[in-house]
Amino acid sequence: MSRRTPAPAAAKAPVAAAENAAPAAAPSDAQSGPSVAQTPPADAQSAAEAASAVPSAATAQRGDRIEVRVLSAFDEHVPNDVIAIDTTDLSALTDMVDADPAAVEYAKSLKA
Known part of the structure; x- marks a missing residue:
């Protein structure tokens, strides 16, 4: 009759770690609530609304003018x-x- 010796604790550790690990989320759990990608933050929503208020170059006609805030110096213009x-x-x-209307209003408030 052979006598078995217990396996060393180090050999059992990977099994114990696997047993204690959190179970993977089921596919139904992942779709139960809105994800971050589906719900943009309020800042992104306001930026999208502001962008839609600014005429795009594709729809604008030559001669249409828009007020913008200068961000970096060019020609004779300085920031703000x-x-x-x-x-x-x-x-x-x-x-x-x-061209964001809020940025233009902010720059105007700095000059007042």
Whole structure:
């Protein structure tokens, strides 16, 4: 008759760790509530609303002008200046100006 010796504790550790691990979420659990991707934060919603208020270069016609806040100096403009530009030029200046109406109002309040 052979006598078995118990396995060392180190050999049992991976099994014990696997048994104590949290179970994976079932597919029905993952779809029970809205995810972060489905519900944008309020800031993203307001940014989307502001963007829709700004005419896009695709729909704008030459001669349409929009007030923008200057973000970085260019030509004779310095940051926080409020200037009017053609809406067709807006896409070329996206890194230098902000067309969000709230940003324009903020820049105007700084000059007052």
